[in-house]
Amino acid sequence: MTNQVLQTLAEMRGIESNYVDAWGKPAVIKQSSKEKLLNALGYDTTDEEAVLNQIKTETLTYWQSVLNPVQVSRVSERLKFSLRLPLELVNDTYDFVVTTEQGKVFTKTFVPVDTQLINVAQLEEVEYQEYVIDFEEQLEPGYHTLKLMVEGDDEAFVTMRLIMAPDSCYMPDSIASGHKVWGLSVQLYCVRSQTNWGIGDFSDLDRLVTDAAKKGAQFIGLNPIHALYPANPEACSPYGPSSRRWLNFLYLDVTAIDGYQDAAVQKIVNSQQFKTKLQAARDAQHVDYALVAELKIEVLNAVFSTYEKQYFDKNSRQLKAFNAFIENGGESLDMLAVYDVMQEHLKDAGEPSWGWPVFPDKFKEYHKPEVTKFAKKHAKRVRFYQFLQWQAAEQLEQANQAAQKAGMTIGLYRDLAVGVSEGSAEIWGNKDLYCVKASVGAPPDVLGPLGQKWGLPPMDPQRLYDQGYQPIIDLFSSNMASAGALRIDHVMALLRLWWVPEGDHAREGGYVYYPVDDLLGILALESHRNKNLVIGEDLGTVPEEIRGKLAENGIFSYRVFFFEQAEDGGFFSPSHYPEQSMSTLTTHDMPTLIGYWHCHDLELGKELGLYPSEDVLQNLYAARHADKQEILNSMDGHNTLSGEVSRDVNQTAMTQPLNFGLQTHMATGSSALLSLQLEDWLQMDMPVNIPGTFDEYPNWRRKLTRNLEDIFADENLAQLAKRLTDARDQASTNK
The missing domain is CATH 2.60.40 (Immunoglobulin-like)
Structure with a gap:
């Protein structure tokens, strides 16, 4: 087969041939990778005749379509x-x-x-x-x-x-007029409190927004709170969900649901066995997802039974609201609930159940007749899982209302993951849309020197187009609900995604392009309908064309201090960051401030085998040492370094004065939004996630070191918050 024939089909399907890597060097996609990506898209590349026939079919299909299935235009x-x-x-x-x-x-x-x-x-x-x-x-x-x-x-x-x-995304008037604000980012599951059941919950979130607002915070940023797997709670990555349209019900505060005070429920929670397990869940250093799920599902079963008897046996206000929720959720809600029941049923029967790929053939796809029969047979259990989604939506909205009542400029900002995991309900319900013979990932870059493969099958851009973009509309809309902003993880996915063929190493992948202008138009429309500011996480291998498009469309860039370096190694002053950006010191994929300064991430990376050679590791240590000196130089030059902190990196540890100084340094900057990690407020050392690892490290489990009730009572943190607010106010007047 000639290269040109294969190349023609690859170009028709948006498969890139060349790109610029994270270090600014030109890179080429291998022909073998293009061939495998075409296979993942459903094409036969065994010989030239087969490819030519498919090109002919694609061309004929285009010309025989009188109108396009969908058109996105700007007003x-x-x-x-x-x-x-x-x-x-x-x-x-x-x-x-x-x-x-x-x-x-x-x-x-x-x-x-x-x-x-x-x-x-x-x-x-x-x-x-x-x-x-x-x-x-x-x-x-x-x-x-x-x-x-x-x-x-x-x-x-x-x-x-x-x-x-609209021509661009929504922006609150105060932000548009130049007001600069700060807020806290938190992984909700990490939150400790005196009342939660071993995992942060929506009542914790309610309290967090209320207390943070009193200290001057104008938003609380969340990890993705997407639905995970009730029957497989150890699959806990918020970035590998089962459905991005629905919520993780483990965040429910069970005690806040009507029916919790019923005698039957109280008998369960007051038993010694339950109390012992609950205390173990609270005391655990890492979130024990299996134990939390066991505790919550047991009590939620009893609460639901009570709720049914109390409200669903008559034409009550609650019944009308629940039925309206089910109707609005449509097939998507039904599909998730049926999936959760099926996974639970198969697990209880001792059959393979981790995801639809191991379900019996008759259950491998939502629209199969046997699935319909199963759903009817288990209708009450399906209704139970729909009830949990309803209650989760209600409690999230209560936290959103608390943020608005507290006067926050933005309030909650939610996070949209780039994909769903291979065994997810989202794929089970729309098999035509996803290419399960490939995974989303990233080529080698600063965060992942070996490249990354995330186990998330990508959407087929042509199928998305054929479906009138409804799946992406639903994702944007549902994730903007009960929030004032949406952060889009790996926002480059609107332009292109790194696809890795099944069985291949991450570096053997290639870029597949998406209809970026259409997707940005839909994002702008949903942004205005839901009054959500939009933040695009544009880290890693970022083509300049996407940054320009994001800015034109009113999407805020994502600027991480440690990545904002000049060619000579010096760190850019935060006062030079784009105003239309959210700046931060660290992220969930990076070490904490203490972890960075003391090189804990490099030590962990060595233990976990993340570096190709000892030379690479030693170069990273040397670069880190030089970077830390440049950070001290930059802070000293901008008068944000405390007199208690030495200007010499060889004599400087990450102390509280340096930690708080760095956060204040960022607050003086020009970015409209400043997000700070709650972990860095608490001076924690261990990261919540190490990219490129699966079970080598307890990702997505590490809790905060202090209870929520204690954090805002800390006078040192109150003083930090005041310094941040004053610096942001001053930066607002300096524009």
Whole structure:
């Protein structure tokens, strides 16, 4: 097979040939990788004839589609529609009929041959022509429908989804006017309190936003709180969820649900056995997900039974609200609940159950007839899991309301993971959309020198387009609910994703491109509908084109102090960061401040075998030492270094004055948003996650070292908060 034939198909499917790596050097995607990526997309690359036939089929499919399945346009642009017709039909008279989401109807009558011809193709002895038709009406933002009507016919010839989007994302007025704010980022599961059951919960979040707001914080940033796996609680990565549309019910405060005070429930929680287990869950150094799930599900079963008897046996307000929640959740909610019940059922029966790939064949896909029968047979249990989602949504909204009541500028900001795990309910419910023979990851970069493979099957961009972008609309909308901002993890995914073929090393992957302008338009629309500011995590191997697009679309960049270095090794002053950005010192994928300064991350990396050679490790140690001196130089130059801290790295440990000084140094910067990790407030040393590891380190389990009740009563932290607020206010006046 010639390289050119394969290359043609690869280009048709958006597979990149070249890219610039994280160190600014040109890199090439291997032909073998392109071939495997085409296989993952469902193509046969065994010989040239097979590839040519598929190219022919793809081309014919395009020309025989009169309208595109979906079009995303911006409200400021002149609206145009393209259509493709056989030559024999181009002299007929047609109507474009647009029905807006708001119920307005606009019509344009035209004859294609009288409009602008832009393309012609001869396929199977038929000539096809493509035209562009101007549409003069101004349409409101929203999800509209375009129908192509043939003159004299009552039925639509073909329909298309039309999405009209604002030019940029939503921004709160105070931020737009230059006000600079700070907030805290927290992994909710890490939170300790006197009342939670061994894992942070939504009541903890309610208290956290209230107490933090009193100290001047204007937002609380969360880890992804997506639904995980009730029957497999040890699969605990928030970045490898089962469904990104729904919530992890382990964050429920069980004691806050109506029915908890019932005698039957109290009998369970007051038993000595339960109390012993609960104390063990609270005292554990790391979150014991299995124990937490056992405790919560046992009590939630009893609470649900009580709730049913109390409210669901009559036409109560609660029943109406629950039924409305189920109706609004539609197939997606039903699918997740059925999946959770099925996984639980298979586990209880001693059968393989970690995910749909090991389910019996008759249960391997949500839309199979046997799954429908199963759901009917287990309807009450399905309703139980729907109930948990309802209660989780209610408690999250209560925390959101607490943030608004406290006067926070932003309030909660949520985090959207880049994908779902291989065995997820999200894939089980929409198999056509995902390419399970590949995984999302990253080429070698600073955070992962060996490259990364995350075990998250990517969406097929063509299938996403064919489905009218509904899956991505649902993801944006649901993750903006009960929040004032959305952080999009690995925001480069809107432009391209690093796909790693099944069985290959992370470095053997390649980039696959996505319809970035369409996705950004949808993001802008949902941002305004939900009044969410949008932050894009743009770390790693980032092409310049995406940074420009993000800025133009009103998306905030993500600036990490330790990565903001000049070519000479010096650290940029935070006052030089883009105003349209969120700055931070560390992230969930990085060491804490103490961990960074004392090189705990390098020691752990050596123990876990993350570095290709001893030379690489020694170079990292040397670079870290030099970087720390440059940090001291930068802080000294900007007068943010306390007199208690030596200017010589050889005499300087990460003490509280240096820790708090670094945080204040960041607060003087020009970024509109400053996010600080609660771990660094508490001067913790161990990281919450080490990229590139699976079970070598207890990722996503390490708890905070202090109870929530104690943190904001600490006078040292109160003084830090005041310094941050004063610095942010001063930075706001310096713009």
